[in-house]
Amino acid sequence: MKRLAIVMALLLAAAALLPAKGRQRPQEHFYSVDSERRIEGTIKDLLFEPRYQDRAPFLVLVVEEKDTGALYRVEVSPAWFFGRDLHKGESVKILGSYYAKDGVDNLIARQLQAGGETFRLRDSRGFPTWRGGPGARKGWRRGPGM
Amino acid sequence: MKKILTAAAVAAAALLAAALPGRADDLTLSLFQNSTNNLFQSSYPEKDQITSLAFSYAKGFEPFSLFTDGGYSYLYENSSISYYTQQLGLDYVFAVSSKTALYFAAKGAGTLYRSEFSDLNYLAIGGVAALKSYLSPSSILKLNYNFDYRDYRWSLFDYLSHLAYFSVDKYFPSRTTLRADLGWGYKYFLHPFPAPEPAVEEPLASDFVATMGYGGGRGYGGGWGGGALPPPETSGPGAGLQMASVSGLVAQGLGERVGIQVSGLQQWTLSGRNPFGSVDEFYLVENPTYDVFSWNGTAASGQLTVEGPWHTQLKIGYTRFDKEFPGIEAMDLDGVSLGVLRRDKRNQAEARLEKNFSAVSLFFAYAYIDNHSNDPLFEWDGHFLTAGFEWNLNWGKGG
Numbered sequence: 001m002k003r004l005a006i007v008m009a010l011l012l013a014a015a016a017l018l019p020a021k022g023r024q025r026p027q028e029h030f031y032s033v034d035s036e037r038r039i040e041g042t043i044k045d046l047l048f049e050p051r052y053q054d055r056a057p058f059l060v061l062v063v064e065e066k067d068t069g070a071l072y073r074v075e076v077s078p079a080w081f082f083g084r085d086l087h088k089g090e091s092v093k094i095l096g097s098y099y100a101k102d103g104v105d106n107l108i109a110r111q112l113q114a115g116g117e118t119f120r121l122r123d124s125r126g127f128p129t130w131r132g133g134p135g136a137r138k139g140w141r142r143g144p145g146m
Numbered sequence: 147m148k149k150i151l152t153a154a155a156v157a158a159a160a161l162l163a164a165a166l167p168g169r170a171d172d173l174t175l176s177l178f179q180n181s182t183n184n185l186f187q188s189s190y191p192e193k194d195q196i197t198s199l200a201f202s203y204a205k206g207f208e209p210f211s212l213f214t215d216g217g218y219s220y221l222y223e224n225s226s227i228s229y230y231t232q233q234l235g236l237d238y239v240f241a242v243s244s245k246t247a248l249y250f251a252a253k254g255a256g257t258l259y260r261s262e263f264s265d266l267n268y269l270a271i272g273g274v275a276a277l278k279s280y281l282s283p284s285s286i287l288k289l290n291y292n293f294d295y296r297d298y299r300w301s302l303f304d305y306l307s308h309l310a311y312f313s314v315d316k317y318f319p320s321r322t323t324l325r326a327d328l329g330w331g332y333k334y335f336l337h338p339f340p341a342p343e344p345a346v347e348e349p350l351a352s353d354f355v356a357t358m359g360y361g362g363g364r365g366y367g368g369g370w371g372g373g374a375l376p377p378p379e380t381s382g383p384g385a386g387l388q389m390a391s392v393s394g395l396v397a398q399g400l401g402e403r404v405g406i407q408v409s410g411l412q413q414w415t416l417s418g419r420n421p422f423g424s425v426d427e428f429y430l431v432e433n434p435t436y437d438v439f440s441w442n443g444t445a446a447s448g449q450l451t452v453e454g455p456w457h458t459q460l461k462i463g464y465t466r467f468d469k470e471f472p473g474i475e476a477m478d479l480d481g482v483s484l485g486v487l488r489r490d491k492r493n494q495a496e497a498r499l500e501k502n503f504s505a506v507s508l509f510f511a512y513a514y515i516d517n518h519s520n521d522p523l524f525e526w527d528g529h530f531l532t533a534g535f536e537w538n539l540n541w542g543k544g545g
Binding site: 043045046047048050057078085087089090091113114115116117120124125128129 | 172211238239240241243244245246247280282283284285286315317318319321323397399400401402403404405406451452453457459502504505507538
């Protein structure tokens, strides 16, 4: 068992030491609370897109705003870190940081409301609150509880 | 001492990786206070309180991200079961296309118990491979495979397991989501005990049942039933337990603040049976005799989610289980076999309230479980209460 633990530790440390790749990434936009905007609309499409250096691809929604018909590309979270599955046709309300790029309206979502539930994706300063992949971590929810 | 050294090696690897330059991510600290009137979930109820202090840390390194979390749980009345658990891993998400993403993770974990429960200390390695794909914008396919190997101090519990799940869903304009799931799993106990043929007829038992299980004695209350197990030096060859499941879910959004869902599950034991004399569940304390492989039967559940004012969310749920434990004979309170397999019918009601502030979330949860069994030791009910908070700390660049 000791040998197993040491091998495991060495493997993880070696993996963490791997050099970063010099991949080309799109220009990054970071969350700004000064540019927050609320929209309400319907999901028209869903995509997995690279958004940040050193980050997994993000789930991006194409949302048509209910009142204006304007299309927004809404960055939700890394592709795997959003517990609920979203689909085309779902009505959503989104609070997020707005920026325009190449004539496209973009939102970095902080809060998303869909299907009678509100999902907090970032805190009030814009820092991410998502965590956990399919191999979900154990936590206080273990045992009786939802 | 060996355990301390190996835990230190894992922790050192985590610190080394965390100290390397990379994108800073988040640290979450949590503190939960749990209380129950039936810690060992039996007809001999024992009250206890558990304080759990935990951390979770994640940091991105192209192309991986490192995650680690650890926690210490202290039991006030049964302090010898208090335990520390630690997990460390690397994961990787890759977009095959704009509609399909792959996820891989490799992780190691360990749990250390105090004093008399130290036989349950273990180290584990595991892996996850998963795929998520939008078949169409309104339909998602998911595949998930989990591998787990555990090395316990008491080798009776050592195992290797594989679990695979497949699911597909469809969203309709009526705001209805339908989902179907298929599951398959195989668990191989590396050192179970040789045993005589069971007295109970088991229609699903395979050819190798004779190599698994035993029929002796049982332990009541005040512990995890160690008295029900023969001494470790009698360990024998390995044996497997195979399960499959099918489940379905219907979810419906009602207005902007209410969501409901109902789900059902049927699980089968395809081969093998539990190689233990008893299967036990404890509140918040992992028991190696119980997991998804240890039972077959049905589950049906319903859940209501309500968005309340002031950033609160309330979930109310009910689940009904009907479980049979292959290889586990129901016994009377003197430990005499009743000649049938143990079968439990459980009603479980739960409520959970969550309140979010900017970086802190508060949680309150209550559950009531009413368990009926043909084994009188498992004829019990219990109340389970949890309150606590999570605090998210972030630094470095956003994103």
